[in-house]
Amino acid sequence: xxxxxVMLLPLLLCLVVAAPAQNQSAAEQHANEVFDxxxxxxxxxxxxxxxxxxxxxxxxxRTFLVRFHGEVRLYNTTLTGLSTVQRTGNxxxxxxxxxxxVLADVGVGALDLDSKAHVKFMGRGPTVDLHVHIDYVRVLxxxxxxxxxxxxRRFKVQELLGFTLxxxxxxxxxxxxxxxxxxxxxxxxxxxxxxxEKILSAQIEKKIRELKLTF
Numbered sequence: 338x339x340x341x342x343v344m345l346l347p348l349l350l351c352l353v354v355a356a357p358a359q360n361q362s363a364a365e366q367h368a369n370e371v372f373d374x375x376x377x378x379x380x381x382x383x384x385x386x387x388x389x390x391x392x393x394x395x396x397x398x399r400t401f402l403v404r405f406h407g408e409v410r411l412y413n414t415t416l417t418g419l420s421t422v423q424r425t426g427n428x429x430x431x432x433x434x435x436x437x438x439v440l441a442d443v444g445v446g447a448l449d450l451d452s453k454a455h456v457k458f459m460g461r462g463p464t465v466d467l468h469v470h471i472d473y474v475r476v477l478x479x480x481x482x483x484x485x486x487x488x489x490r491r492f493k494v495q496e497l498l499g500f501t502l503x504x505x506x507x508x509x510x511x512x513x514x515x516x517x518x519x520x521x522x523x524x525x526x527x528x529x530x531x532x533x534e535k536i537l538s539a540q541i542e543k544k545i546r547e548l549k550l551t552f
């Protein structure tokens with residue numbers, strides 16, 4: 338299957354440049370097949386699920402009459418679900434001054450992040466269990482052909498859908514979580530967004546480079 342992609346991609350890019358508009362669907366179909374195989378190969382990587390994240394410390398504050406501040410230290414954090422990456426829409430083509438662009442809509446999900454965390458509000462607080470669930474992540478993938486070589490140009494999260502966050506163990510400090518809920522939502526959406534983009538783009542770029550296309 339992977340060798341098939343190597344053979345198809347030069348053909349489909351030639352078709353896009355040479356074919357009239359009514360024949361573009363054939364090139365799109367070839368592109369769909371190629372990127373399906375690339376994403377399937379990425380999804381089978383044993384390093385994706387679960388993904389172990391490094392320890393992270395983040396501070397936060399909010400002023401309401403007086404300044405409230407806190408800190409959260411995340412450890413033993415895992416993210417599960419990156420292997421669900423798949424194409425969700427037909428590939429599209431466009432030409433610009435840099436070369437030929439191939440764009441595809443990609444979906445990832447559901448995703449689950451689990452972590453231990455030490456949360457401090459105004460200098461003190463408990464150790465808690467965190468669970469983040471995201472139903473679906475919508476991503477735009479863009480590959481560019483420059484001087485006959487295909488490279489990944491962009492892998493950008495467009496939308497995070499169905500976000501929920503649960504914290505067990507706050508006890509009497511639960512009211513402080515409600516006070517900082519916007520901050521925690523932004524923090525964990527940012528963590529998931531960065532990992533989806535960084536980890537999957539690196540894997541996809543590696544697979545594209547393995548094609549070693551020159552034409």
